[in-house]
Amino acid sequence: MWEQISANRWRSVVLTAGMGLLLLLIGYFLGLYFFDNAIIGLILALIVWGIMSLIAFFQGDSILLGLSRARKIGRDDNPRLYNIVEEMKIASGLERMPEIYIIDDPALNAFATGRDPNKASVAVTSGLLAKLNRDELQGVIGHEIAHIKNRDVLLMAICAVMLGTIVILAWYATRVLFFSGMGGGRRSSGGGAGGLIILAVGIFLLILAPIVAQIIYFTISRKREYLADASSALYTRYPEGLASALEKISASTVQLKSANKATAPMYTMNPFREKGKAASNLTSTHPPIQERIRILRAMSGASLADYDRAYREAKGGKVGIAPASALALDKMAGATALREPSAEAKTAEKPPQKVERARETSDMMWRLSKYRTVNCTCGTKLRVSPEFKGVNVKCPHCGRTLAVQ
């Protein structure tokens, strides 16, 4: 059942390798231009990358947790959160219990960190704890545990460091190039057409490399987000939990105070958005949230194959989250069926009476003008105009195809 994750891994590896190649290319041309020796440039690029990687590898999680001002909690500080994390740890088969941190912030967000599954941490904001019910919190924690289990944290750290190195190198090189160009200082003595070509390619690279690296980075990041959503649904057997959590998170207008650009991809939701605005589809490290919700709600079972099917339907493409051969293994009748919502979630949902009465009245008005009503299983009510002649209609909320009676 988890094989497809490793089968999916090669795509990430190819993209990461592409980024590494870009880094080496920059080093190569820098060396060629500034030192007349490509090897020196390559070594220089590798050294910068190596140092940054080491820092990220050994200090990354403590830096990240420190930056977001997270405090560690134990079982007695918040038994409910601790239990939910332990439940997801068991469901995912993670060997060690991750450390749990709470960030005192009214914004709704969560992230996972740690270089390997045995030394991982999960952090959630206090706002998230206050606003979500048990099922929703379980979905979010499942998503974070999936990041740990799929080793996304390590992958994203490697990519982030590589991106950072490329950006730094390009920035410095542009500076040096600009100033030395003015003073006519250190210039390649190669001269002639060859030198000019190297200069042209170099400048081209300096401009393009950071942009390409960023695009690759976002592509990897989004892929991993979808995969973590799929895994969360598999662990909880209840995709609706994560879907409704995402809905609440996207409706929230509070911005996370302690996030910065470097830590953004670590969060469940992109923490950056215009003040006062709800999180929307503008995010780039994260897939559009409405799409994530729609895919989760369109799942007919909890297996990765079910998610893959929903993903393809939503995207309208042939490319899924994992190769079909890997998903074929993922079949066990009944075992991946969706479960019922927990008792807590059920009792919490009692709509106010006044709204109900208003709805009844409006229903009657619609019926009078011969509109047909189609109820979708996701809870959406569709009004179909009498002029509509089709047999099926697609639910705009979850994407299911419904028959019009």
Place this chain on the structure above:
Amino acid sequence: MIAVYIVGGIVVILFIFFIATYNGLIGLRNQMRNAWAQIDVQLKRRYDLIPNLMETVKGYMKHERETMEAVTKARNLAQSLASGDVAARSKAEDALGGALSKLLAVVENYPDLKANQNFLALQEELASTENKIGFSRQYYNDSVLRMNNKVQMFPSNVVATMTNFKLGEFFEVTVTEERAAPKVSFT
């Protein structure tokens, strides 16, 4: 001479494949056994929580002697069967789950009890333990599926047959049992 090298090369490759597959199978089997042990851990946790629950509830529920005794009896029976065979045990665990859910349903009639902090903490623990039992079963079944796939599919099935690898057994959860799991209410 070349033929000897080729045959030798093929033998080496087959040998490496054999070792890798065998180790993979052993890894999956250990994972499965580990998952089975996890279920035990959670069931034990449930045994441990029940005496505490009884102690807390005793003062409030004067008229529910029978319900409470049923839970204690079911718990003791399940615990005594803990090292017995799986069928008898899972039946006893089902009975315990059913008795617990009855008791927790009755709680609704005791508002004082529902305000007791100690009880609320226990209720959370019980609800979560119930979830954990479910999730550990789920993970156990996932592990069995993964191992059985390996044992039955080509080419790893060749190695499995040679080393006499047995299929893992799924933890069957009957629908009635699933329904009998205590529904802990949080209101």
